[in-house]
Amino acid sequence: MSQSAPADAEPRRQPALSPSRASDFKQCPLLYRLRVIDKLPESPSRAQVRGILVHTVLERLYAHPPEERDPAAASALLEPAWTELYAEHPEWQEAFDGDDAPTRPEWLASAQRLLDAYFQLEDPSTLRPEACELYLETELTSGLRLRGYVDRLDVAPAGDIRVVDYKTGSAPREVGEAKALFQMKFYAVVLWRLRGVVPRQLKLLYLSDAQQLTYTPDEAELRKFERTLDAIWQAILRAGESGDFRPNPSKLCDWCDHKPICPAYGGSPPEYPGWPSSLGATETVLDRSD
Known part of the structure; x- marks a missing residue:
């Protein structure tokens, strides 16, 4: 059966793959290494922080009785949720440094617009979810452990x-759609x-432009996707053994905190510390922001 845990709970530290870390390795093996093995710090963007805030409000909205899940209830949850999150994560202050930093009313208004868009896409008073922010973990027949939220x-x-997955950005073009x-x-x-x-349906709600994407998988497709995940994990293990986590330069590099130490741009990453004896999926609260 599925397991649920608080969003900030630390999963058991068995070797595992999460969707975010699998995507990291596909995008850039060096990025995977720096995040999972070296655990180098990264600065959250305002978009990520806003995403966490909106996800938190929607999760708490669904804790209300169905008849109370309206726009007014969501708005009432917004400021208390932000006060609580900001106090829990003082490191987020860095995202709000600078002359272009929004005032508190401006910041909350930007999150409110995303919540307003949500109500254009769904009427939560008519829905009866089994769970929100559900932690899931399973092991494939290959032995690969998967986990995520x-x-x-x-x-x-x-x-x-x-x-159902909430995306606080805009509906993507083809490449971004494939990643989602x-x-x-x-x-x-x-x-x-x-x-x-x-699952009968996979549904993504894009709140920035009030768009949605739905998809219906089938068993044959999921069997094929399992093989893809196994192949990604085997590639990670080979890189872990050799230490050969190569950079894969792309347009996404401009948003990477680790660009200054990337060999593709003349930098030098830390000496490879070796494959850790215990390796979890390291899905973070920021990974669940969008």
Whole structure:
């Protein structure tokens, strides 16, 4: 059965793969190494922090009785949630340094616009989720352990499963869409292996422009995707043994905190510390922000 845990709980430190870390390795093996093995600090962006705030408000909104899940209730949750999150994460102050930093009213208004867009896409008073911010973990027949967090899980009386993910950015073009579906197929595999049911629908809600993307997987596709995840993990293990985590330069490098130490740009990363004896998926609160 699935397991739920608080969003900030530290999962058991067994070797595992999460959707964010699998995406990191696909994007750039060196990025994976610096995040998972070296554990170098990174500065959160305002967009990431806002994403966490909006996710928190939506999670708390669904803790209300259905008839109380309206725009006014969401608005009332916004400021207390921000006060609490900001106190828990003093390191976020860095994201608000600088002359262009928004005032508190401006910042909350930017999050409010995303919440308003959510109500254009769904009426939460009509929904009965089984869980929000659900921690899932399973092990494939290959021995690969998968874990991650699902924003919302809807289960119909007949047993049909819908996985819902909130995205606080805009609906992506083809490349970004493939990355988003990679994450959702990951969750679909985990749920299929845990419950023996292929999710009927994977649904992404893009709050920046009030768009949505839905996808219906099938069992053959999920079997193929399992093989993809196994191949990614084997590639990670080979890189871990050799220490050969090569950079993969792309346009995304401009947003990477580690660009100054990347060999592709003339930098030098720390000496490889070796493959750790214990390696978790290291899914962080920032990974669940969008």
